[in-house]
Structures are given as C-alpha cells and as structure tokens.
Amino acid sequence: MIKVAINGYGTIGRRVADAVRAQKDMSVAGIVKRKPDYVATEASRNYRIFASDKESLKSFANSNLEAEGTMEELMDDVDIIVDATPEGQGEKNINIYRAKKKKAIFQGGEPATLAEASFNAYGNFVDSWGKDYVRVVSCNTTAMARTVSVCIEKFGVRKVEATIIRRATDPNDSKKGPINAIEPSLGFPSHHGPDLKTVLAIGEANTVAVKVPTTLMHVHVVNLTLEKPIAQEDTLDLFRDYGRIISVSGKDGLTSTAQLMDLGKEMGRKRGDMFEIPVWKESIYAYNDNLRYIQAVHQESDVVPENIDAIRSMLQEKDRETSIGETDRALEIRGKS
C-alpha cells in the first residue's frame, strides 16, 4: 500500500486526495491545510489533518478543528508527497522534501526546471519512472497533451497551433476578475506551447491565451499540422480508444461549457468533476495536412488522474497501461465510447 501525503488541499489537492483514496494500491496518510476553514472541516470527515507549519498549527488550536501535527511530522511516515500548494511554493517545499528524503509530485504552476521530469500519462509516462521529483503539467497543457499525443500516434504531428480561451478563475473564488472584459495574455507564445514540449516530442508548439469572464472550463481551438495529408474520414472515431477523452455533440444538447459541466454533475461524481477532455465531434475537421478541433477542459479536475499515474511511475509500481487502466476504473473514467 502506497502511503501518500497531500500537501495543500485547494482545488487540486482535495481532488487528488479523493482519487488516491479511491485506488486499491494507495491510501492518504494525511492532508496538509493552512487554515481551519470550512474546507478543512469537511476534509476532517475523511482524512487526518495536519497544519502547514507551527503558525498554522496555532490557528487550528484556536479553532474548533484540531490538527494532528505539522506537515513535517506527517512526512516521516509516507512514501510520496503530492504537493498541491499555491504556485511558487514548490521551490521552498522541495528543500523540505529533500531533507526528509521523500519523493514528491509538483503541479503545473511550478517551473519545469524544479523537477527531474514533467508528466503526462498518455504522452510520457516512462520519463518519470523511478524519478524523485516530477511535475504534472498544468490543466491546459495536460488537456492538449492528451489529444495531441493521440494525433502524434495516429498521424504524426509537425506543428501545434492553439488558441486557449481561459476561464478567469475557479468557481469557489469570488475575488479575482475580470468580470466583464476579455484579457489576452501579452506574452507570445503563451507558456502553454513551450510547456507542451516538456511532455511531448514535438517540433513547434505555439499558443495564444485569452482570458474570459467565466469560471466553468477552458476551451481550446487546436490546429495541428500533420506529417501527411489526411481525409475527413480518417478522423472518425479519432479518440475512441482513449478513456480520458470523450466525444461530445451539440446534437445531444452539449453546446457549451455550461452543459458539459451539467453532464459532469449528472455523471454523479463528487463535485461534478469531469476528468475527461471533451472534444466536440462537429469541430473535428481535416483539410490537407491540417487537423482542427475544439476541446474543453475542466481545469479543476483533468490533472487528477495524471497525479495518480505519476505516483505509480515514480515508485516503479505499475507500467503505463496497467496504471492508466486502474486509475480509470477507480475514478469511473469512461471514455472509449
């Protein structure tokens, strides 16, 4: 049984915790939370709670909720740490993990250079095999890596061009904007293109990101230049054999991210999550050596299965196919439809 610590219980941490708990070969030793807020209270129904440091431990002591100790105490008794602390904390935390001689997974907000490898299950599972420090790429890069890696496998891809229409913030955040503006990222290419190259062997990857006032999902308009021309019929069932990608259609009423998130709720998963990347059937269009499609990304949850697979790769527990299969069954991921 792999013992996992979850350091940081925000949008990603809480979901990875539940996903670890759903696996047969791993368990959550404890979760680390900074503040004794409503999220900590709910977490305490399922997990042992640890404070992030002595200061944080005091704030728990002053609340109705008890923490069993600090992050460092939790760490002594685990095999691996999933670090889901806020962006930029990784640099500080990796020193603690090193001192404790513990493996750790970081999230996509950290720089690629922090870790020995960046990770995507479809794209480069083996690159993290036995590694001590691995970074699961961001929600956007994970989504692109999934669908592009399928196209690499099937057709070969020379170039990726994508426009990323980003949600402004997560649904539980009421502080950030914009609420009524469209805000382009003013660095070109946006970091997503270069980030994609950390997990896929691809020549060119250029991305543009534009932020819009919504919280539900991101949307990607992806344009690939393939190694050879293909016909429209070659795109039939393009993603069928890949559980973490689902084909959706306006004909079924799925015309926007609003209905996709509603589908997530109807599927009955905790928090209405959608781990799969939905691709609109109607948007898949091949012309000469170009392939275009539109996909959506549930930014809160698509990296969750990758975190699980990264654990198994780093601990050399299961090969790629076995790990992906087990993760998908445990999380009821249901592509291949």
Next chain:
Amino acid sequence: MIKVAINGYGTIGRRVADAVRAQKDMSVAGIVKRKPDYVATEASRNYRIFASDKESLKSFANSNLEAEGTMEELMDDVDIIVDATPEGQGEKNINIYRAKKKKAIFQGGEPATLAEASFNAYGNFVDSWGKDYVRVVSCNTTAMARTVSVCIEKFGVRKVEATIIRRATDPNDSKKGPINAIEPSLGFPSHHGPDLKTVLAIGEANTVAVKVPTTLMHVHVVNLTLEKPIAQEDTLDLFRDYGRIISVSGKDGLTSTAQLMDLGKEMGRKRGDMFEIPVWKESIYAYNDNLRYIQAVHQESDVVPENIDAIRSMLQEKDRETSIGETDRALEIRGKS
C-alpha cells in the same frame, strides 16, 4: 412502497427522482423526458425512461436511447406524480392526472389556484394531508418560508419585508441573460410576498426582486417586524434546531455564494447540491421589534426535501415530524449544528 412517477426531468425533476430513490418508503417507477439528450442518457443508468407524448416517443425511437412508452402509460402503475415540467404546463397536465385519477404535486412556477394547497414542510405540512393536488412553492418562497416560520414560532411575526437578489438562470443554461446588467422586477410587490402567504399565516409580506448576472444561488435580505421587541441575545442559536437551515460564517471562509456552493461540493452530495438554507451568522441583527438576516438559496435543490414530504402528507403516510426526520436522514441534511 410508494410508487412515484417523475414527469419532467429538468433541474428539479432529476433531483426529486434521486431524493425519492434515497427514501426507504418510496421508489421511482419511471421518469418522463421530452428529448433523448445527454440528460436522458445519464438518467437511463438509474431509471426507466418514458417519453412525454407520441411525438417525443418518435424522437427517442430515432436516437440511441429507447423510451419504454409514453407518460400516460407510466401513470397507470403509480401512486403519485411529481410534475416538474416547465412553468405553465401544469394546467394542461392536471387534466391528464384527473382523468387517470392520480394524485400530483406541482412546482412553484404554477399558479397557487391550480392546486388544493400550497406546501412547505415547516410552514404548513398538514394543509396538504390527504389532498390530491398540491403545489410546492418556489425555491425563493420555500427558503423564506423556512426561516420565517421559525421566527413565527419563536417570536411571532407581524410583517415580512425582503429584498430578493435573484440569480439570472441555472448553471446549465447558456441562453438566458442578463450577463452584464442588474434587472429589477417591475411588479411591486414581486410575486414572492403574496406567495409566502399561501404557506404561512402572516399579515403582511412585501418583497422586491432584482436579477443579477450569476447562476449559483439567490440571496435574500430579510427584514421582519416581530410581535414584540427582542434583544440580540435572543437570536443566538435561532435556527439551531432546524435541520434545513444552516448557520454559516465569513470567519470560516464562507463569504459569498461562490464559497457556499463550494461547501456544497465538499459535502459530497450529487451535483454539489445544498438542500439547506444557509443564513450568515454575522447578518442576524435584532433591534426593537425588528429582526434582519441574510440568507442564500440554492435554487436548484432547496425544494427537493419539500417534494418528498408533500408526497407523504398527500398519501397520509407519515406525520410532519416523522416525515421531515426521514427525509433529512435519507438526504443527509445536516442542520441542527
């Protein structure tokens, strides 16, 4: 075992179906859906599907999803129908139910005059005892009825004044607005005040409604004129003994509807629902014979427990306390905290 048909599987219907399924004394005989869309596909994992009419049956026949028959066929074998069809359909449907000699519950979008009684579990459970046609009042009226009925019980209430800040539409709708405007209802009082009087014995109830560009929850600023002056300390634990009302606080991080809906997700219910009416502790303020508080309303789910209790009242199955207790246990409603 009470056999229930769910006619209409939209925002309310799908939730009432799952709530019926969670009770020990009732079961869902089938659900009626007009279109074979993604919602119908998901529903078919748990329920027998019926088409709303012959036209609708054809559209199922032309899809991948089969319907077992039409609404009227389903109806022959049930004890009661929960009608959750779109607003205004009730008038047409009640004739069908009458012809089939079946009891039916309507939702708050229908006029009060359609039914023999309007229903709120805390407010007037017994008024629906043995009745054939009952209307569960709307999400907003249900929310007000819950907290105001507690205040009637404790202090006596002479007058209700409330400002209802309404969400524009439900999260799965991407067609309606406004997206960037504040839109007052231009009828005064808004229908909510008079509607409240259909379930509570109260002299005056005046409400103003204003629509804002959000989909998560409504918020009510409630101002009551009591029968006698009270002191601030009389409001301590005001709602503690009522499971369907929860006290929340900014101190725990619950500062807006965004975090309240996040709490719903963390509580782990399907779709992240919040059946309880959250009241902000900080907002409860007594001065002379006035009592003010601010509450939020998860418009998609707060009427769900009332539909269950209305079934038991109409079929004379359980008294008020027993029914509310059973409903709350089955739905893991957890006020009284």
